[in-house]
Amino acid sequence: MSNAMRISAPKTATRGEVIELKTLIQHDMESGYRLDSRGEVVPRKILEKFECFYNGEIIFQADFQRGIAANPFLTFYTKATESGTLRFKYTEETGKTFEESVEITVS
Amino acid sequence: MKYLAFGIGLVLSACGDSQTTRDAPAPMPLKSGTEFLTLETQALQADTFANPAMLWVDRGQTLFTKPVDMGMGIEKACADCHSETTRPLTQSAAHFPKLDEKSGALVNLEEQINLCRIRYQNTTALDYESQDLLALTAYTAHQSNGQAISVNATPKTQKNFENGKDYFFTKRGQMNFSCAQCHDENWGKKLRGDTISQGHGNGFPAYRLEWETIGSLHRRFADCDRGVRAQPLELGSETYTDLELYLAVRGNGLDIETPAIRR
Amino acid sequence: MSRFLRRDIIKLSAVLGVSATLPLNVSATTSAMQDAMTELFGKLPETSDQIQIEIPPISENGYSVLVDIMVDSPMTDTDYVKRIALFSERNPVPLLSVYTLSPRSGRAHITNRVRLGGTQSVHGIAEMSDGRLITASAKTLVTLAACVVL
Numbered sequence: 001m002s003n004a005m006r007i008s009a010p011k012t013a014t015r016g017e018v019i020e021l022k023t024l025i026q027h028d029m030e031s032g033y034r035l036d037s038r039g040e041v042v043p044r045k046i047l048e049k050f051e052c053f054y055n056g057e058i059i060f061q062a063d064f065q066r067g068i069a070a071n072p073f074l075t076f077y078t079k080a081t082e083s084g085t086l087r088f089k090y091t092e093e094t095g096k097t098f099e100e101s102v103e104i105t106v107s
Numbered sequence: 108m109k110y111l112a113f114g115i116g117l118v119l120s121a122c123g124d125s126q127t128t129r130d131a132p133a134p135m136p137l138k139s140g141t142e143f144l145t146l147e148t149q150a151l152q153a154d155t156f157a158n159p160a161m162l163w164v165d166r167g168q169t170l171f172t173k174p175v176d177m178g179m180g181i182e183k184a185c186a187d188c189h190s191e192t193t194r195p196l197t198q199s200a201a202h203f204p205k206l207d208e209k210s211g212a213l214v215n216l217e218e219q220i221n222l223c224r225i226r227y228q229n230t231t232a233l234d235y236e237s238q239d240l241l242a243l244t245a246y247t248a249h250q251s252n253g254q255a256i257s258v259n260a261t262p263k264t265q266k267n268f269e270n271g272k273d274y275f276f277t278k279r280g281q282m283n284f285s286c287a288q289c290h291d292e293n294w295g296k297k298l299r300g301d302t303i304s305q306g307h308g309n310g311f312p313a314y315r316l317e318w319e320t321i322g323s324l325h326r327r328f329a330d331c332d333r334g335v336r337a338q339p340l341e342l343g344s345e346t347y348t349d350l351e352l353y354l355a356v357r358g359n360g361l362d363i364e365t366p367a368i369r370r
Numbered sequence: 371m372s373r374f375l376r377r378d379i380i381k382l383s384a385v386l387g388v389s390a391t392l393p394l395n396v397s398a399t400t401s402a403m404q405d406a407m408t409e410l411f412g413k414l415p416e417t418s419d420q421i422q423i424e425i426p427p428i429s430e431n432g433y434s435v436l437v438d439i440m441v442d443s444p445m446t447d448t449d450y451v452k453r454i455a456l457f458s459e460r461n462p463v464p465l466l467s468v469y470t471l472s473p474r475s476g477r478a479h480i481t482n483r484v485r486l487g488g489t490q491s492v493h494g495i496a497e498m499s500d501g502r503l504i505t506a507s508a509k510t511l512v513t514l515a516a517c518v519v520l
Contacts, residue, residue: 001169001239004162018476026162028319031485033462054474061470062482067461069434069483070319071159076469077477147426147436159434300513316431317515370430370515 003027005100007088012105013080021052021060022075023088025098031066047098049091050074055084080106131272131357134294134305139361140369143304148316152368160245160314160366163238163321167246170239177229185243188227200251200363204352206264213267215348217244217323235343241321245312248365255362256309258355267345271353274346280337301370306331307358308351310367317370324351327369403457403464407495410455410465411503415495418504423494425508432486432512437466441478441496441504445471451478453497460490488512 008022025047032044050062050072059078083106090098141149152158171189174182189196204215207222214222220243221232233240260268275286289298290306297303311324318326325347329339340346407414424438441451450473456466466484478496486492493507 001166004166006156006162006165008156022156024157024159024162026159026166059472059474062480063468063470065463065465065467067458067463067466067485069485071162071483073157073159073436073481073483075479075481076471077475077479079474079476081474145426145428145430148430151436299515301515316434319433 003098005088005090005098007086007100007102009086009102009104010080011103012107015080015082015106017080017106018077019080019104020075020077021086022073023050024071024073025090026071027090027092027098029064029066029068029070029072033066044093046093047072047090048093051089051091052076052078053085053087053089054078055082056087080104082106131268131353131359132291133357133359134291137307137358137361138294138305139309139364139367140304140307141310141364141367143302144368144370148368148370152310152364158314158366158368160312160321160368163242163245163312164249164366166238167242167244167249170243171246175224175228175230183228185223185228188223196247196250198251198254200248200365201254201256202258204258204264204267204348204355206261211263213264213345213348213352215324215351216248217325217343218348220244220247236323236326241312241323244323245321245366248312248363251363252365253362255360256355256358258352258359260352260356264352267349267352268356270346271349271351274350275353280332280335282335284335286331305358306354307361308354309358309361310364310369312365313367313369315369321366324354400459403459403493406457406464407455407493410468411495411497413503415503415505417506419506421494421496421504421506423492423506423508425492425510427510429486429510429512431515432488435484435486435492435510435512436481437484437492437494437508438481439479439494439496443478443496443498445473445476445478447473448499450475450499451496452499454478454480455495455497456482456484457493457495458484458486458490459493461485461487466492486510486512 004026006024010019013019027047029047030042030045034042036042044066046066047064051058052060060076062074083104085101085103087099087101141152171185174184177183188194200216204213207214217235217240224230225232278285286306289303294303294305308324312321314321325342328347328350329342332339404414420442422440425435429435437456439454443451451471454469457464458466467482469480471478489511491507491509493505495503495505497503
């Protein structure tokens with residue numbers, strides 16, 4: 001089962017309105033510092049990057065290091081310009097990606 | 108005369124004994140673990156979007172509505188039996204642990220979910236503390252949010268209750284502490300930077316900041332045991348479920364808060 | 371500190387030593403953070419109240435601390451925040467994250483949950499469109515659980 005992701009975005013907005021976007025994703029953000037029960041280091045595996053696309057155009061990017069908490073929570077803002085799709089994409093350092101999209105109507 | 112007094116004394120003490128075995132003296136006033144968190148953590152718990160444990164409730168909802176292959180071309184999801192009108196789960200978590208009539212065993216919510224899977228979905232049980240079982244338990248218990256815990260020891264679960272109560276009052280580990288010493292006698296006092304809570308289970312499965320993930324009440328018990336340097340029991344063990352029963356009776360009246368955030 | 375190995379931190383401070391020039395009034399323990407800042411931006415920032423960092427004064431647990439960063443900027447095509455970076459004074463890896471914004475952002479306001487290995491200040495740097503680098507910091511007291519399971 002893919003990692004659960006939550007997105008908070010308004011369904012409607014007026015043109016030019018600054019809207020708040022929130023995102024939460026299930027991920028261990030394994031720091032690479034933890035030791036397992038055998039005393040061996042659990043290898044690092046974190047989400048490296050978060051990108052938000054508004055109708056295909058990138059509007060925000062976050063580059064994470066291992067100090068970002070597990071199950072990362074992130075909020076940011078963008079201007080509502082036109083109706084369309086907001087795509088939230090996380091990229092793990094392994095190359096694996098997690099994506100969800102929401103629709104917005106701008107009048 | 109003194110024999111009469113002695114006799115009365117004997118009878119009275121016997122009555123007292125049978126009363127205390129069903130007694131779960133609750134700390135007064137009854138306070139949920141939420142009240143011992145910082146304001147920021149309380150706010151995070153109340154935030155229906157940002158509470159990280161909700162990620163598992165979401166996952167649980169997906170699993171709850173996902174049809175399970177029963178074989179012979181039949182598929183059944185939990186939602187097929189449990190809807191808002193038929194066998195609703197809006198009260199369920201408030202009444203666990205309880206007796207499973209068929210097997211005669213005491214079961215908690217996790218174990219009940221597995222019993223349902225085996226008996227009604229013709230599939231295998233989920234491993235205790237597995238992501239799927241945690242998700243399903245969190246989702247199910249979340250339906251009972253706001254319901255007051257209402258659990259009592261019955262004659263058939265009397266032994267379990269006594270076993271759980273016994274565990275609660277027994278000193279254990281290198282530090283030789285019983286649950287009661289911290290959570291009955293010293294709740295509200297400081298232990299290093301922490302304020303000791305009353306040790307209720309009304310918010311579980313809960314997201315523990317220390318774990319950076321969601322976990323069951325049994326996992327918390329195991330950490331408590333390790334905390335006093337005692338040997339923890341296996342997650343899913345009968346004794347831990349018995350302890351859950353004792354805690355539930357002791358915490359009667361507290362609202363279910365799953366999924367809570369705890370330290 | 372169960373998550374961060376103490377010996378890694380000791381090793382790190384032994385390797386880095388003290389920086390030759392310290393424009394900011396800092397101790398040797400934050401030199402690793404300054405190195406990370408210079409590595410990312412090429413120069414050290416100047417303190418400004420145009421950028422504000424908010425963090426709870428007491429953090430219940432170092433594994434999950436909410437940091438709130440806000441930069442006072444009109445976010446127009448000619449005057450906006452290009453990047454914001456978060457740094458930790460004490461973590462083994464000082465750089466926590468980098469956020470890339472644009473005039474489309476509308477508002478330079480970000481919140482993110484971070485891990486902090488002990489009581490410290492978190493520093494935020496904003497890179498403005500005119501090349502200015504401004505910084506602010508906020509301190510939090512990280513408390514440990516009573517029964518630490520080792």
